[in-house]
Every structure is written in C-alpha cells, then in structure tokens.
Amino acid sequence: MFLQLNDVGKTFEDKEKGEFEVFSNIDLSIDRKEFVSLLGPSGCGKSTLLSMVAGLEHATSGTIQLEDKQIKQAGPDRGMVFQQPSLFPWLNVRDNVTFPLKSTLSKQEAEKRADHFLKMVHLSRFKKHYTYELSGGMQQRVAIARALAMDPKVLLMDEPFGALDEQTRHILHDELIKIWEETQKTILFVTHSIQEAIKLSDRVIVMGTRPGRIIADFNVDIPRPRKRSDERVIELEDKVMNLLKEEINKVLKEELNNELEYSH
Template sequence: MFLQMNHVGKTFTDQDQQSSFEVFSDIDLSIAENQFVSILGPSGCGKSTLLSMVAGLEKATEGTITLQEKEIMQAGPDRGMVFQQPSLFPWLNVRDNVTFPLKGTMSKKEANDRADHFLKMVHLSRFKQNFTYELSGGMQQRVAIARALAMDPKVLLMDEPFGALDEQTRHILHDELIKIWQETQKTILFVTHSIQEAIKLSDRVVVMGTRPGRIIADFTIDIPRPRQRDHQEVIELEKKVMDLLEGEINKVLKEELSNEIEYSR
C-alpha cells in the first residue's frame, strides 16, 4: 500500500514524567496512491496529531508509518503540508513565498517557472508580485496550496485548510481543490471537522472516535462528482456519519461535565 499506518499510537508525557495522556492507539490505516481521504472526528480524537506524524513533525510512541514501504522518521519534501492558517512570509511577494522551499534545489528560473505554473493552477497569476498581506484569506490559502504543490510531494497533507474561511469562499475552494487533485493526481490526506466538506471532497471518509482516539468507521464514497448537498445519497451518508459522531461528542461532553462537577466540590 502507498501510505500505511500499522498499530500507530501516540502518548504525551509531561516534562516531569509524572503524568501522561494517550491521544490514540492501535491505528491501522492504508491509503492507496492518488486517493483523496478525509479524516473526520470530534476535537481531541487525535486527527491533527496523526496528520503531523505522517508529516514527520511528531513521532509515534508505538507502531510505524510508511510511505512506499519507507518508514517516516522526519519531515521531508515527499510530503507537503497545508495548515489552517497559511503561514506565509509577509515580507515576501506571492511568487517568492511559493519558491521559498525550492531554494537550493534548482535554479531561480526553474523555481520561478514552477511557481508560475502552480499560481496559474490556483488562479493567482496576476497577483504573483503582490505581498501576501494584500490578499484575502481565501487567496492566501491558495498561495499555501501552490507552495505545497510546487515541492512536488507524493502526499499532500491538509489540516483543516478551509476552517477559518467564510462559507462562500470555502465552497469555491472546494471546487478548486477537486480540480487540482484531478489534474495533479496527488494523494491527499485531509483533516476536517465538517461532515459536508469530507463527503463533498473525498474518495473515503475515515471517522475517528475519542477517549480513546481510534478509527470507528471507514466509508468509501462512490457518489459521482460534483456532489450536491441535497442529493439523496449525500443526505443518507451524512446522517450515518452524524449518528456515529453524536455518540462520540456526547461521550466527551459527559466526561467534561463530570470533571467540572468533581472540580467544583
């Protein structure tokens, strides 16, 4: 399998080694090349931590994560990351933001040509000389996507990239992302809180539960694109996922309420 997680677990321990918190354990997940897979789940289930581990920004406490049978031990150019906030350099223009991670790997002309190609793909060609602070939030996120694609990663990792945007902009970028994915055929691992977003974009939706974090469902979505929210198949799948998540969310709320009552005594 292209991207493979075998019995992966993550536990955080405080500096004094006095207490620990298990985020998740025994995660098994296989992702094929060119698949678009969304990870969906309530806050605290570990989905962003899992994505960071695939990126090589966090280390697994147990188990292994492999890409093309090579274990992931650290960050690398074969994985591109897009965060919820674009994390752009405000002192650089749009094109220079895209070429920044390419420095030292190719000539300046080659880097500029590659940046121009992906800026055209995200419809930002005429803004390449603008500073990023002059752009809207949605445009900044498109710059971040172009920057990640310019590195030509094998896997594009996206951690709630549209979560901070208004609904209209989010829907526009959904359509853009699908076009980009179809053109580049990248493998995409996408973290979201939105059931609608996951169903609209993905080939598969992996649902995680919490306390402890674990995979509770893996839906293959064979609904033809473009997918409209009022399509009967979309409505039925959304209800199935919501029913699963409601139980997990209620579990978290009950636990937090119990802790508050205990603390107040």
C-alpha cells in the first residue's frame, strides 16, 4: 500500500484536565493517485491526522508509512496546503513558488519549474505581482503551485478553500480536479463540507468524535464532473449526513454541558 496508517493514536497533555485523547486505533490505507477526503465534525482530529502524515505532529501510538518508510518528520515527499496560504508578502508570486526549491535547484531550473506550475493554476501573468495584490483565491492557487513545484508524492490539503466565497470555491474545485488528473498526485484532503468531499474525491473517510475514529469509508464511483442535482450525489450526501448527525449532536451536547458547568 502506498500510504498506510496502522493503529494510529494521538494524545495531548492538558495541564488542567490531564491527558486528552484526540483519537486512537486509526487504520487507513490509501493507494497511489487516489484523491481521499477526511470529513467530520470539529474535534474529530482530522487536521491533526493530516499534520501527522505531514510529519508536523508525532503519533502517540501506531505507525504512519509512505511507501513502506515510516514517517517521523516533515519531508519534501509530502506537500502541505493550509487553509491560509502562508505566503511571504515581501516576495512576488514566482519567488514564493521558487523559495523551497533554492536549496536543490539552480535559479534557472527553479524559475522554469515555478513557471510551469503557475501556468497550471492560471497565474502566469501574475508571477511578478506581490501576493498581497492578489485575491484570496489567487493566493491559494499560488500555495498549490508552490506545493506542486516541490514534486511531492502526496499533496496534503487542510481545508484549503474554507475561507473563500462559494463562487471562488467552486471554480477552484474544478481547477484542483484538472490539476490532480494532470499530475496524478495522491491527495489527502481535509474538509467540513459534505458537498466538497463528494464533488472532489475517489473516497470519503467519515470521522466521528469523542473519541475521534473512522466510522465510514465511502467509495465515490460517480463519474466526474459531479453535479449536486445528480440523484447519486444526493443519495450519498444523505447517507453521510445521517452518519454525521449523531456525531454533531455529541459535540453540541458536550459544548452545552461545558457552558452550563462554566456558568455555575
């Protein structure tokens, strides 16, 4: 298996409440070139899980392997795209993309690669602009180009379109699918949106919370492009929503109880 998570658990230390278990016993296998979304309510640990695959967080138990090699730290074989683009405002668009390439490529080679991926995300004519001159959607496309320019084996995306307006989000959905089809990258994508997960993914992994765990793994065998009016999309949305209702109610109930305790 290309990317393998075996019996993975994560516990944080809380000075006031002691140990807090984010999730445990996570088993997940992802094939090369798959587009997989992690979907679930706040607190289920999906972003933490993504950070662990990136090597930014360490597992408390279990193992995470990429091509049979255990992940222990961040590396260039995994590219990360965050909800906020995390670009350098003092650099122009092209220099933002070439920045992580400087240690391994010549300036000419780095710029050639940057130009290739900026063209892929339709930003060629903006390569000399500073990032603060761009819209939020354009900035996120720069971040995607930068991650792709590193030629990672896995592209990790943590709610990359969550802060964008709906129209921009739909446009970037279509662009991301084209990029994925062209590059054949393995993508692990975190989202709160059922519609987004179903529109983009080969598989939708549904996570529950309290404690975090995988409660379902749906294969999305609906031809792309997928429309929300498609009966198969509506049916799958209903299945996922029904699964999540109980988990969301758990979160709401716990938050209400915490508020009542705090008020007393």
